[in-house]
Amino acid sequence: MGADGGRAKKVTGKVYKCWDEVTTKKKGQTEVVDYLIDPFVGGSSAADPESLSARHSFPELWNLEKRYGSIIAGALQSSLFGKRDKTVETKGGPRKNKNQRGSFSFQGGMQTLTDTLCKELGKDDLKLNAKVLTLAYSHDGSSPSQNWSITCASNKKTQEVDAVIITAPLDNVKDIRITKRGTPFALNFLPEVTYLPLSVLITTFKKENVKRPLEGFGVLVPSKEEQNGFKTLGTLFSSMMFPDRAPSDTYLYTTFIGGTRNRELARASTDELKNIVTSDLRKLLGAEGEPTFVNHFFWSKGFPLYGHNYGSVLEAIDKMEKGLPGFYYAGNHRGGLSVGRAIASGCKAADLVISYLNNASDKTVSDK
Known part of the structure; x- marks a missing residue:
């Protein structure tokens, strides 16, 4: 991944910094770049490793590399220390550290947050x-x-x-x-500032029509998989992550398209994107038939690109x-x-x- 400063190794004519152990392209390490770093970057920023500054995009990973000499070693060290620090001593005895990361939402979706803020402000103060x-x-x-x-x-x-x-x-x-x-x-x-266009497609399928329903947070698609016909960046399994997102007999998926991988595709029509998303979900999850619900959001400036400058x-x-x-x-x-x-x-x-x-x-x- 490109970065400002830090150690660099030149690989096949391109400079990768900060990701020393996973971007050297040595035999046996290519898959780590293609199937770990690439989809992680695409799924979290809609960009690609070569266009990003690691220092500004992922400061925690950058700091791990600076402190421990490599990201992998730093992650292992941090994991070990993290296990020791799960409890915090207080006057009343040890207690669990509440400052832990995780995904959360509201029963009505994330719009509940902005709706509540609007209500608190009142109509007179909100324009x-x-x-x-x-x-x-x-x-x-x-x-x-x-x-x-x-x-x-x-x-x-x-x-x-x-x-x-x-x-x-x-x-x-x-x-x-x-x-x-x-x-x-x-x-x-x-x-x-370069902005990355992004389309978000919400689709639902009857559970009986999804033959391989994967459990978990979701799936990220490496750019290398374009050769196998995949065109999306990734999909969140929204109804599995949070309850009451869809009827009990339905799966709800949130799929992302565009970014640096395919800027023009982000601007495609709802019908075209529905076909693309359905095709990818067929390959990934064995989804059959057409989605029972489709909603499309397009963001012309989805993310600012934290580039090398x-x-x-x-x-x-x-x-x-x-x-x-x-x-x-x-x-x-x-x-x-x-x-x-x-x-x-x-x-x-x-x-x-x-x-x-x-x-x-x-x-x-x-x-x-």
């Missing part, structure tokens, strides 16, 4: 489908509040706010006219935040692509806003 046209910072130091004014396309009215958290793609941020104390704040230093993107984001007091950028453009990472990014941004407003308030009080 949907409101494209931001301008952002103006005009704080003169005399007051800690109402530093920013925002104008949206929906009503052209200006709203005063204390701070701004933005999670839009950087391409969209460039389109916003930002001023700082009346002077245009140019964002020409923001580099171009992604360090310049992170530096530009930092520069943007430092140049605009009370302005914070969150989301999956740094720190990780997963939902969990995106939520953590939002929590961090909220903490920074609170700290910023508290510091501004303290400064105003001390100046009086």
Whole structure:
């Protein structure tokens, strides 16, 4: 996998860094690359190992390599230490460590989370489908509040706010006219970011029509399997992972198509993608007949690509935040692509806003 810095070995004209033990392409190791690394990268980021920066895409794996000299050795060491640290000592005796990773959802699906947030905010404070046209910072130091004014396309009215958290793609941020104390704040230093298109197809099959129902989380498809007719990135066994996702006599699958492996296919019609997904599920699970339900979501900017030059993107984001007091950028453009990472990014941004407003308030009080 490509990375910034670290040890590198040149293999068949390509440089792989950080994955020393699994990307040397020596005899007997090719399958590890083709059937472990490749599908893992494709399934988690819709990218391929050669296009990604391991340092920014998978910092935990990068740190394992830096600390232990290799990812595999680091994983083994961490696993051993992890077994020792399953309990935490407290005054009341040992207790299990609750900070363990795992998959979770809600009875109504992940939309329950956003619906609850919307309900907490209320209709008056939540503006949907409101494209931001301008952002103006005009704080003169005399007051800690109402530093920013925002104008949206929906009503052209200006709203005063204390701070701004933005999670839009950087391409969209460039389109916003930002001023700082009346002077245009140019964002020409923001580099171009490549976004990967992704289609998600939800399908259901009667259990009696799935001849090889595999148990587990799901399946990832290595790009090498394209030679055998596979075109999808992978499929989650959603109804097996979480209860009440489908009727008791039905399997529900969530399948991903596109990314760097096949950008154009991500933009295909629902009917074409249904045929492709059904074909792959026939080979993988022995699914027979047509799906009883199909739903299609297309994301033109499914994931930002953490490419080899992604360090310049992170530096530009930092520069943007430092140049605009009370302005914070969150989301999956740094720190990780997963939902969990995106939520953590939002929590961090909220903490920074609170700290910023508290510091501004303290400064105003001390100046009086």
